[in-house]
Amino acid sequence: MGAIITLSLLGILVLYLGLYKAKNALLPVTLIGLVVALGFEITAWDKGTTPIYHGMVVFDNLALSFSILCIVITGLILLLSKEYFRAISSNVAEYYTLMLFSLTGALLVNSYHNFAMLFVGIEVMSVALYILVGIRKSDFNSNEAALKYFLMGAFSTGFLLFGITLLYGATGTFDITGVKEYVISNPQTISPLFYGGILLVLVGLCFKIGAAPFHFWTPDVYDGAPILITSYMSTVVKVASFAGFLRLFSYVFVPLHDYWTPVLLVIVIITLFMGNISALMQTSFKRMLAYSSIAHAGYMLFAIVAIGVDSASGILTYAIAYSLASVIAFGGLILVKRAHGSDQFIAFNELGKTNPLLAVTITIAMLSLAGIPLTAGFIGKFMMFHVVMQDYKIVLLVLAAINAAIGVFYYLRVVVHMYFKSADEGAVKVSVPLNFKIVFIIATLVTLLIGLYPDCILSIL
Amino acid sequence: MDNLFILLILPIISALILAFMKSSTISKWTALGLSLLQFLLTIPFLCQFVPDAALQFEQSLPWIMSLGIHFHIGIDGISLPLVLLTNGLIPLIVLSTFSKSLKGNFYALVAFMQAGLLLVFTALDAFTFYVGWEIALIPIYFICALWGEGDRIKVNLKFFVYTFLGSIFMLVAIIYLYHQTPNNDFEWTSFTGLTLSDPTQRWIFWAFFLAFAIKIPLFPFHTWQPDTYTNAPAAGTMLLAGIMLKMGVYGLIRWLIPIAPLGVAAYGQLALVLCVIGIIYASVIAFKQQDAKRLIAYSSIAHVGLISAGVFAWNQEGLQGAMMQMVNHGISVIGLFFVIDIIERKTQTRSLHDLGGLASKMPKLAVFFLIIIMGAVGLPLTNGFVGEFLLLKGIFDYGAWFAVFGGLTLILGAVYMLRLYQRTMLGEVAEQQANIVDVEGYELVVLTIISILIVYLGIFPNGLLSLSEASVFQILQEVKF
Numbered sequence: 001m002g003a004i005i006t007l008s009l010l011g012i013l014v015l016y017l018g019l020y021k022a023k024n025a026l027l028p029v030t031l032i033g034l035v036v037a038l039g040f041e042i043t044a045w046d047k048g049t050t051p052i053y054h055g056m057v058v059f060d061n062l063a064l065s066f067s068i069l070c071i072v073i074t075g076l077i078l079l080l081s082k083e084y085f086r087a088i089s090s091n092v093a094e095y096y097t098l099m100l101f102s103l104t105g106a107l108l109v110n111s112y113h114n115f116a117m118l119f120v121g122i123e124v125m126s127v128a129l130y131i132l133v134g135i136r137k138s139d140f141n142s143n144e145a146a147l148k149y150f151l152m153g154a155f156s157t158g159f160l161l162f163g164i165t166l167l168y169g170a171t172g173t174f175d176i177t178g179v180k181e182y183v184i185s186n187p188q189t190i191s192p193l194f195y196g197g198i199l200l201v202l203v204g205l206c207f208k209i210g211a212a213p214f215h216f217w218t219p220d221v222y223d224g225a226p227i228l229i230t231s232y233m234s235t236v237v238k239v240a241s242f243a244g245f246l247r248l249f250s251y252v253f254v255p256l257h258d259y260w261t262p263v264l265l266v267i268v269i270i271t272l273f274m275g276n277i278s279a280l281m282q283t284s285f286k287r288m289l290a291y292s293s294i295a296h297a298g299y300m301l302f303a304i305v306a307i308g309v310d311s312a313s314g315i316l317t318y319a320i321a322y323s324l325a326s327v328i329a330f331g332g333l334i335l336v337k338r339a340h341g342s343d344q345f346i347a348f349n350e351l352g353k354t355n356p357l358l359a360v361t362i363t364i365a366m367l368s369l370a371g372i373p374l375t376a377g378f379i380g381k382f383m384m385f386h387v388v389m390q391d392y393k394i395v396l397l398v399l400a401a402i403n404a405a406i407g408v409f410y411y412l413r414v415v416v417h418m419y420f421k422s423a424d425e426g427a428v429k430v431s432v433p434l435n436f437k438i439v440f441i442i443a444t445l446v447t448l449l450i451g452l453y454p455d456c457i458l459s460i461l
Numbered sequence: 462m463d464n465l466f467i468l469l470i471l472p473i474i475s476a477l478i479l480a481f482m483k484s485s486t487i488s489k490w491t492a493l494g495l496s497l498l499q500f501l502l503t504i505p506f507l508c509q510f511v512p513d514a515a516l517q518f519e520q521s522l523p524w525i526m527s528l529g530i531h532f533h534i535g536i537d538g539i540s541l542p543l544v545l546l547t548n549g550l551i552p553l554i555v556l557s558t559f560s561k562s563l564k565g566n567f568y569a570l571v572a573f574m575q576a577g578l579l580l581v582f583t584a585l586d587a588f589t590f591y592v593g594w595e596i597a598l599i600p601i602y603f604i605c606a607l608w609g610e611g612d613r614i615k616v617n618l619k620f621f622v623y624t625f626l627g628s629i630f631m632l633v634a635i636i637y638l639y640h641q642t643p644n645n646d647f648e649w650t651s652f653t654g655l656t657l658s659d660p661t662q663r664w665i666f667w668a669f670f671l672a673f674a675i676k677i678p679l680f681p682f683h684t685w686q687p688d689t690y691t692n693a694p695a696a697g698t699m700l701l702a703g704i705m706l707k708m709g710v711y712g713l714i715r716w717l718i719p720i721a722p723l724g725v726a727a728y729g730q731l732a733l734v735l736c737v738i739g740i741i742y743a744s745v746i747a748f749k750q751q752d753a754k755r756l757i758a759y760s761s762i763a764h765v766g767l768i769s770a771g772v773f774a775w776n777q778e779g780l781q782g783a784m785m786q787m788v789n790h791g792i793s794v795i796g797l798f799f800v801i802d803i804i805e806r807k808t809q810t811r812s813l814h815d816l817g818g819l820a821s822k823m824p825k826l827a828v829f830f831l832i833i834i835m836g837a838v839g840l841p842l843t844n845g846f847v848g849e850f851l852l853l854k855g856i857f858d859y860g861a862w863f864a865v866f867g868g869l870t871l872i873l874g875a876v877y878m879l880r881l882y883q884r885t886m887l888g889e890v891a892e893q894q895a896n897i898v899d900v901e902g903y904e905l906v907v908l909t910i911i912s913i914l915i916v917y918l919g920i921f922p923n924g925l926l927s928l929s930e931a932s933v934f935q936i937l938q939e940v941k942f
Contacts (some may be wrong), residue, residue, distance in 0.1 A: 376594075389633075394637065405629060409618070412621060
């Protein structure tokens, strides 16, 4: 709870710093605040398995591990933002504030124990983002993205809320333990309202994680938003939504496994193919990442389709691997775009010669996203396959295998452009500022560390 | 000095050292020195190896304990020849690149690949095996795509995605088997000890077979191979043909057949038919080639077809022949690609149209080339003879007709190989090749070593055969179908 309070206060503090034109203090203060929040989360480890505040929130290790991940990733993204925000807006403080508020929402989604808190968390997380996506006021794409995101977000929240209402109607409680007890104590006489509620909540959450066929907002929104906001959306927001998803389905709806699994299975298969095949067609690196993030949502849903003992650690590993690789990819994109003014694949041409270290870093990120051994991405994929195999869904695995091969195809395209294609308009030197270097080094080292010694993550949950 | 772990770590250290070297000369000699050191470190294993069926130099380190994964490595008679082959050929391959100005990153990739290959040949844990299997692919992809020629980007993308697709099915099968093991581990002994139902073994067979057949490559999964071999740099082709495809054959012997004997019983004959079709098909195409490198690429498909056929025959002669021929093929094919590389460098062409009469200008090369070709064709007193004889004997014991068609490889092989020799070395001297000089220096060293090996293994094959004999015998006793 300390972390959530810290972040809320930090947001307000940063807003005041902006008001008093203390621009240089913004980033250090924010980062220190994040470290404090991180400290609160780490000290709470292994302590709170019982819900607190009248059963509103619970800080079990599942919530804490996902919260820590969200805070760390936000920290990395903010480190990248040092020059970035100033270039596109004069009101830098608003960025930090909104991102901190959004992060607060994400932590609530990670640790809710009551449907009301789930709803509040998702709204806090999303409302801040609606503004962030459209923060480049004069940019047409940014405006379009913000409007789309807002309309779709509001629409999906409607589904979620309606689902929660139906669940309440059936059980008479918002508390997820209460709902769970209802499911267990009335195995034969579960009200049809409850089934409807499950489906609507499922649809609402699938909107948030961008799973097909509810994914149509993602490419345009990811493409139109400023790159750092995109990286925040595709990592922190997605991770938190998955934590919420996982808690609900692994804790509450598990007894009704047979009912919702087929629905989710169809969603997973459509998501995988939709994301991968669309990503294959892209010529823009940013759009490719947007579509590939849909595909990754499909892989992460594996753990929920085949819910089991290793689901939580599987999803956590996958989320860490995916988030770190995404941060590297988006960070690299910012640098390349700064030098070339384009986010197409061709902007990456000859990066292997002009800046070999950056190229190697991006290559490792791509290999991790593609799931090649010795990177964290492989362990994530391995865990997902392992979890699904517990249910013996071999057909799903074969489809996933085909998708993994498609994935390799488009991730390697970046590598091909960096190393094997020559640039038309002379080589432009892409310089890497210090703050990018720090983020790249941290992210790459953790990616390789988890790839080499995954026990450090697998054994904590 | 018999710590297997050192053998796997040294190439990675070498790769890290070499990766940052800019000077071509220094990195060449460093790479050669390090690969020779690696070879020297292999010798104690050969000396201390007891040629019985037991697994030796075993090491098992806990790796991912929450999933029961150990870093478990060891050597028996089936893996030792391939470990020797890998560590013996890499110094030769490094030496063969001395005429080119390559930076340290090239040699770093070669060393990194060596680590992956050795991991595949020594792994006794399926997860470890899979990791080696995949990480051997990354460096060779970069070697072929960075230093290759022609349509290298498209060709190598196909190569990478194709082989990756095959191996990911194997990963699915490995995870399935993991869930079947009583103690939930990835150990080789637990995998082979499973008693799976017939339908399960059938799909397991295909999942593994696809991965191995693409890698070897067997007909009809070979479509990536000619383009990749032809467009790769000479050293890359040597790595691919000399060592990497043995990963596939080794996988058949070590993993596929012991895990899914009932699957092999059901589809082994089909696999053999594919091998034999591949032999004839590739030989005929090889005969029609004008590009010398492409010709050898196709001949390689024919040779590995015969090796795989010997494995699927699953008897003492067939398996021993396969073991022997894997080493032989590695040596010969490296020699062949090296000769073609020399010819291309001196004459700027490798088209059989434009070549001819090189023997009068390069008498030494002509002699070495003849020895290597004799080895590849399988003439008595060369290594190829022993291997092919054993293979055909094994295949004959399985089914006479398979041997009849498989045996065509001897005749067809002689035809296209001698045609290659005649078109390049004999005949009239082409005009633009009037003032080329014979091989010298390091080229002589490489060619001499290869020729000596070819003749030595042809006259004294027993040393090599005795390494694998007991292990082959035991695996045949344990796995029957």
